[in-house]
Amino acid sequence: MPDPLAPPRVRFAPSPTGYLHVGGARTALFNWLYARQTGGAFLLRVEDTDKARSTDESERAIFEGLEWLGLNWDEHVVHQALGLPRHQRDANFLLETGAAYRCFCTQAELEAMRQAATARKDSFKYDRRCDLLAPEEIMRRVESGMPFSVRFRVPEGETAWDDEVHGRIAFPNKDIEDFVILRSDGTPIYNLAVVSDDIDMGITLVMRGDDHISNTPKQIQLYRALGNEPPRFAHVPMIHGMDGKKLSKRHGATAVADYQNEGILPGAMVNFLALMGWSPGGDREVMSLEEMIALFSLAGLQKKAAIFDTKKLEWMNGQHLSRASAMELEPRLTPALIKAGVATAEMLESRREWYLELIDLLKVRSRTVLDMVRQAAPFFPAAIAYDPAAVDKQWSDREASLAILHAVQDKLAKVDVWTPQSLEAALRALAEERGVAAGKIFQPLRVALTGLTVSPGIFEVLVAMGPELTMQRLRDAYDFLKAVAA
RNA sequence: GGCGGUAUCGUCUAGGGGACUAGGACGGAGCCCUCUCAAGGCUCAAACACGGGUUCGAAUCCCGUUACCGCUACCA
Numbered sequence: 001m002p003d004p005l006a007p008p009r010v011r012f013a014p015s016p017t018g019y020l021h022v023g024g025a026r027t028a029l030f031n032w033l034y035a036r037q038t039g040g041a042f043l044l045r046v047e048d049t050d051k052a053r054s055t056d057e058s059e060r061a062i063f064e065g066l067e068w069l070g071l072n073w074d075e076h077v078v079h080q081a082l083g084l085p086r087h088q089r090d091a092n093f094l095l096e097t098g099a100a101y102r103c104f105c106t107q108a109e110l111e112a113m114r115q116a117a118t119a120r121k122d123s124f125k126y127d128r129r130c131d132l133l134a135p136e137e138i139m140r141r142v143e144s145g146m147p148f149s150v151r152f153r154v155p156e157g158e159t160a161w162d163d164e165v166h167g168r169i170a171f172p173n174k175d176i177e178d179f180v181i182l183r184s185d186g187t188p189i190y191n192l193a194v195v196s197d198d199i200d201m202g203i204t205l206v207m208r209g210d211d212h213i214s215n216t217p218k219q220i221q222l223y224r225a226l227g228n229e230p231p232r233f234a235h236v237p238m239i240h241g242m243d244g245k246k247l248s249k250r251h252g253a254t255a256v257a258d259y260q261n262e263g264i265l266p267g268a269m270v271n272f273l274a275l276m277g278w279s280p281g282g283d284r285e286v287m288s289l290e291e292m293i294a295l296f297s298l299a300g301l302q303k304k305a306a307i308f309d310t311k312k313l314e315w316m317n318g319q320h321l322s323r324a325s326a327m328e329l330e331p332r333l334t335p336a337l338i339k340a341g342v343a344t345a346e347m348l349e350s351r352r353e354w355y356l357e358l359i360d361l362l363k364v365r366s367r368t369v370l371d372m373v374r375q376a377a378p379f380f381p382a383a384i385a386y387d388p389a390a391v392d393k394q395w396s397d398r399e400a401s402l403a404i405l406h407a408v409q410d411k412l413a414k415v416d417v418w419t420p421q422s423l424e425a426a427l428r429a430l431a432e433e434r435g436v437a438a439g440k441i442f443q444p445l446r447v448a449l450t451g452l453t454v455s456p457g458i459f460e461v462l463v464a465m466g467p468e469l470t471m472q473r474l475r476d477a478y479d480f481l482k483a484v485a486a
Numbered sequence: 487g488g489c490g491g492u493a494u495c496g497u498c499u500a501g502g503g504g505a506c507u508a509g510g511a512c513g514g515a516g517c518c519c520u521c522u523c524a525a526g527g528c529u530c531a532a533a534c535a536c537g538g539g540u541u542c543g544a545a546u547c548c549c550g551u552u553a554c555c556g557c558u559a560c561c562a
Contacts, residue, residue: 015562047562107560114559123488123558149560166491175489175558183560190562214490214557237492237555244554272498275511279499283510302499305555309497312512322525365524375523394522427521442521454523 008040008204012066012073013080013194015047016058019255020065022308023209023239023247026273030236031207032071033274033296042071043201045078049193065256069266070289078201080193087188090196090226091150091181099225100181102148103130104141125177126151150182152221159217164205164234165301171217179218191215195222203231210235234298237277237305247308263369264313265332268320272313276306286319318367326359333359333376336369342377358464361456378450379464384473386451386480393453394443398481401444405481407434408445409474418467420459427458448477 012028014020035042044066048054066073094100103126105113110126117124131153133141142148154177160170181192188196194215198206213235223230241251253259259269271287279302280287280295287295321329337343348355358379359372366372378384395401411426427445431438442458449470455461462470 013562017562050562053561103560105560110560118487121487125488125558151560169490171490177558180560185560187560189560194562209556210491211556215562217490235491240555242497246555275498277498282500285498285511304492306499307497309512312498315512318524367524390522437521439521446522452523456523458521 006204008035008038009043009202010035010040010205010207011043011045011198011201011203013045013047013197013208014062015050015053016055016062017050017053018058018061019257020062021247021254022256022259022273023254024062025065025069025071025256025269026239026276027207027209027236028066028071029069029270029273030234030278030296030301032073033293034205034207034298035074036293037296040204041074043075043078043203044073045080045197045201047080047190047193049080049187049190051081061257068260069256069270071270078197080197083193083197083200084187086200087193087196088182088186091188091192094152094181094222094225095150097225098153100150100152101131101178102138102142103151103178103180104133104146104148105130128153128178131178147184149180149184151178152181152218152225154178154218154221159220161216161220161230161233163213164207164232164298165237165303166210166213166235169213169216171214173217173221176217176221181222191218192222195219195226198231199223199226199228205232205234207234207236210237234301237302239276240305240307242307242309244307251308252310259313263336263371263373264317265320265324265369267324268313268317271320272316276308277302286316286323314367321366321368321372322364324363326356326363329359329363329372330356332369333372336373337376340373340377342373342382343380347380354464361460361464365454365456375450375452375455378452378455378473379469381469381472383476384451386447387453390447390451390453391484394447395481398484402478402481404434404441404444405448405474405477408441409471412462412467412470418463420457420463423459423462449473 010031012024012031014024014028032042034040046054046059046062048059063077091100095102105126113127114124130148130151154173157173158170159173159176160168163169179191180189182188216233216235220230239247241247243251247254253262256269260266267289270289271285271292274287274292274296275285278296278300280292280297280300284295334345334348337348338345358376362372362375366375407430408427411430412423415422415426427441428438431441434441443453446453446455446458446461449455449458449461449465456464465473
């Protein structure tokens with residue numbers, strides 16, 4: 001009997017056959033939030049019994065994904081394959097207590113029975129023929145070395161549990177066939193391995209995808225036959241793609257690492273994932289990890305599958321970007337800037353104050369870290385590319401543009417102290433002298449400085465860029481304009 | 487086919503018998519702000535799957551139907 005007052009123990013149990021999928025990440029997140037809120041333990045178990053498909057690389061990718069999201073686990077990582085002796089002991093125990101029996105049917109025989117049933121339009125269920133064998137016959141077959149699998153004998157009645165998200169779910173036992181728990185090669189089948197491990201790890205709440213609902217009655221039967229009280233179960237809904245089907249590659253990125261590479265912040269990813277299938281109630285949306293821990297509850301879990309909407313993820317990321325401090329963003333932006341070849345580590349370090357101010361300037365108008373890189377590029381010495389759309393729109397009249405830029409240069413040369421105020425005064429005066437709207441000056445200048453139609457306020461841009469780089473950009477613009485004109 | 491699960495705007499959701507003319511958010515349309523783009527503010531379009539009950543009263547409870555999803559392996 002589990003102690004109801006003991007701290008809960010939950011687990012995330014991925015099989016290392018790929019990357020960390022967003023669906024898995026969300027299941028892990030819910031378990032983690034629950035453990036952190038209750039002071040319980042969040043354990044990790046790698047389900048690597050399928051040696052053919054499991055790889056170390058995939059295992060590493062899953063760990064890295066969890067670490068990036070900030071989902072730290074307690075105790076040591078359990079590898080399911082290492083539990084083989086215990087799985088076999090449990091199967092033998094079930095055999096000895098009569099809860100399970102040996103099945104000598106071959107896979108080919110089973111397949112034939114299945115096909116015969118399908119031909120009759122019947123649903124197939126193993127007919128227990130091996131359980132009806134005389135004890136002497138069983139003895140004879142075992143002694144003659146005939147291979148056998150071990151099947152669990154499902155008792156009469158009904159198996160039900162009070163699911164933490166769905167309420168009571170019941171399965172008539174007659175609908176559950178005598179399932180195999182140990183293969184003829186002596187290795188365990190999933191349901192046995194899971195139950196054996198969860199008992200061994202002292203798991204008190206199994207929170208997993210609702211695709212496991214139909215495994216649950218089998219597992220409850222195994223708990224009982226093994227002399228254990230089943231844990232609580234919480235079956236959370238799945239994540240689907242925009243077409244309503246299970247989320248897969250053809251819906252775009254499904255690996256959390258993909259979103260990491262696209263410049264999504266882990267805090268935003270976690271926030272977004274949490275909101276798919278869980279709600280704190282009311283209108284709360286943008287939350288920190290700490291707030292989610294405080295607010296999390298099983299009662300707020302949704303029953304319905306959610307569809308992954310990357311648009312909302314990007315919006316969420318923009319929110320987190322805007323709210324984060326430059327100091328917090330710096331470690332995420334710096335590697336991206338270096339990777340893109342925009343700046344070097346030394347460059348950023350030598351002008352740290354300036355760099356942090358630049359981050360503050362850009363973060364509010366960016367949705368991803370990659371957006372920030374794009375917008376930050378003009379503030380670094382490397383030559384810029386001119387966006388054709390910007391050129392067409394703001395420099396359509398080459399001669400006029402050249403004239404404006406020269407006038408701007410003259411004005412700027414006379415500004416001693418570069419502050420937003422002094423620059424604004426100078427440029428607005430220029431507009432007045434020339435009798436044009438301020439925008440007619442600012443926009444062509446913006447293209448000259450950044451190559452883009454989009455940037456922070458033009459005076460902030462000038463200050464951040466400084467007189468030297470500004471003049472360089474203007475000279476480059478002249479060259480460009482003259483080349484096009486000629 | 488059998489069994490199980492689910493059903494509120496296009497999407498994420500609030501709602502747990504009367505507070506519902508159904509709220510918020512993303513996305514869309516528009517306005518304001520404005521040197522651009524964001525951010526921010528405001529406005530608009532947009533949903534209780536259907537049919538029966540129960541009840542004075544149902545988005546909310548019950549039953550059917552439909553649709554969708556999952557499982558139906560000596561996979562996990």
